[in-house]
Amino acid sequence: MLYKLLLLLALTLGAGRWAAPAAAQAAPADTVAARHPAFDVEAATRHYLDTLTPAQKAKSDAYFEGGYWLQLWGLVYALGVAGVFLGLGLSRWLRARTARLPRRWQRTWAYAALYLLLAAGLSFPLTVYQGFVREHQYGLSNLTFGAWLGEALTSLAVSVVFGSLLVLALYGAIRRAGARWWVWGTAIVGLFVVVGVAVGPVFLSPLFNKYTPLPAGPVREGILSMARANGVPADNVYYFDASKQSKRISANVSGLGSTIRVSLNDNLLRRCTPAEVQAVMGHELGHYVLNHIPKMLVFLLVLISIGFWAVDGAFGWLVRRYGARWGVAGLADVGGLPLLAALFAVASFLATPVTNTIVRTNEQEADLFGLNAARQPDGFAAIAMKLSEYRKIEPTPLEEIIFFDHPSGRTRVQSAMRWKAEHLDGR
Numbered sequence: 211m212l213y214k215l216l217l218l219l220a221l222t223l224g225a226g227r228w229a230a231p232a233a234a235q236a237a238p239a240d241t242v243a244a245r246h247p248a249f250d251v252e253a254a255t256r257h258y259l260d261t262l263t264p265a266q267k268a269k270s271d272a273y274f275e276g277g278y279w280l281q282l283w284g285l286v287y288a289l290g291v292a293g294v295f296l297g298l299g300l301s302r303w304l305r306a307r308t309a310r311l312p313r314r315w316q317r318t319w320a321y322a323a324l325y326l327l328l329a330a331g332l333s334f335p336l337t338v339y340q341g342f343v344r345e346h347q348y349g350l351s352n353l354t355f356g357a358w359l360g361e362a363l364t365s366l367a368v369s370v371v372f373g374s375l376l377v378l379a380l381y382g383a384i385r386r387a388g389a390r391w392w393v394w395g396t397a398i399v400g401l402f403v404v405v406g407v408a409v410g411p412v413f414l415s416p417l418f419n420k421y422t423p424l425p426a427g428p429v430r431e432g433i434l435s436m437a438r439a440n441g442v443p444a445d446n447v448y449y450f451d452a453s454k455q456s457k458r459i460s461a462n463v464s465g466l467g468s469t470i471r472v473s474l475n476d477n478l479l480r481r482c483t484p485a486e487v488q489a490v491m492g493h494e495l496g497h498y499v500l501n502h503i504p505k506m507l508v509f510l511l512v513l514i515s516i517g518f519w520a521v522d523g524a525f526g527w528l529v530r531r532y533g534a535r536w537g538v539a540g541l542a543d544v545g546g547l548p549l550l551a552a553l554f555a556v557a558s559f560l561a562t563p564v565t566n567t568i569v570r571t572n573e574q575e576a577d578l579f580g581l582n583a584a585r586q587p588d589g590f591a592a593i594a595m596k597l598s599e600y601r602k603i604e605p606t607p608l609e610e611i612i613f614f615d616h617p618s619g620r621t622r623v624q625s626a627m628r629w630k631a632e633h634l635d636g637r
């Protein structure tokens with residue numbers, strides 16, 4: 211599951227998706243409509259929220275809240291998969307099959323690659339439910355099963371190639387650095403994530419979508435003008451065909467160094483007004499200009515080092531008690547990889563509110579940057595409402611802190627109306 215976490219990191223970082231939650235920040239009363247007391251921020255926010263019908267709200271709440279449970283079931287399932295490897299002997303069998311290879315690194319690499327494939331196979335029912343069945347139940351996917359499976363297999367191939375090399379490097383650190391392996395492990399993960407995020411837009415994203423320059427027209431001119439005004443070269447703005455996968459509107463900032471870019475999807479340009487597209491572009495420019503990707507890398511590596519340290523302690527404790535039964539000799543034994551993966555899955559599950567809050571805080575910064583850059587508070591509020599297709603619009607504050615990796619629709623509409631209240635005189 212380590213590779214999954216890393217892939218997730220790369221995706222979360224790479225795609226500072228406009229779509230995620232932030233701590234509910236109720237505006238202190240004294241900041242609301244300070245300059246224009248006649249404009250009621252709360253009433254304007256409520257007006258937007260009430261444009262959602264009860265049926266639409268029930269549907270998006272059910273979809274999003276189902277996601278909370280899926281995180282828990284995902285963890286339980288992952289522990290079940292680890293149980294098959296350790297308790298039912300799949301790990302012993304795998305190690306015996308790879309034992310004939312002449313060199314230790316070959317045995318480690320072969321075990322890792324086969325483990326990743328078998329674990330993905332065992333997880334396949336949950337993957338199909340989560341990625342295909344459920345998305346269709348809620349009318350969020352445009353993919354046939356064949357097309358979905360093709361994409362899932364492409365992702366798996368990428369995961370096995372990168373994941374097995376990462377595992378090989380981590381076992382190298384474990385075998386050479388001893389008790390300090392987690393320090394080296396963090397550096398190795400950092401290297402993989404940096405390379406993955408940097409090459410992602412050039413080599414990985416094109417495996418799934420076609421990226422082209424923006425189509426000509428007034429919308430393009432407005433977007434590129436805002437990009438230039440904020441120091442982002444027009445060459446770094448792309449357009450991609452997300453409509454083959456779903457009707458979701460989205461955009462993202464991806465890449466690192468020379469590969470950094472803003473990508474807008476075709477659903478956004480087709481389904482939204484020019485003011486709404488400007489509002490989204492302002493947000494994405496915020497991620498770009500505020501260097502959110504490098505900052506997130508730093509935060510996440512700190513979390514990973516803490517995770518490795520905790521996993522190291524738990525692994526030692528469990529192997530002293532159950533190592534003989536599971537056929538795991540110690541940390542340097544690759545047969546313990548399923549246990550390491552399970553412990554990392556537990557650690558990343560427990561860290562979810564922290565990672566969500568780190569991401570959501572960046573998203574909120576990008577929201578505010580975008581309001582200032584695009585000056586389209588109503589466009590921004592309208593987009594926040596459209597995102598309710600896949601995100602609960604009005605969670606409780608605690609729910610937003612724990613589960614949301616972007617600000618909720620309510621927080622976003624309120625930010626927009628607060629900005630509007632302070633700029634009613636056109637300043």
Ligand SMILES: [Zn+2]
Nearest residue numbers: 226227228573
């Ligand atoms: Zn964003």
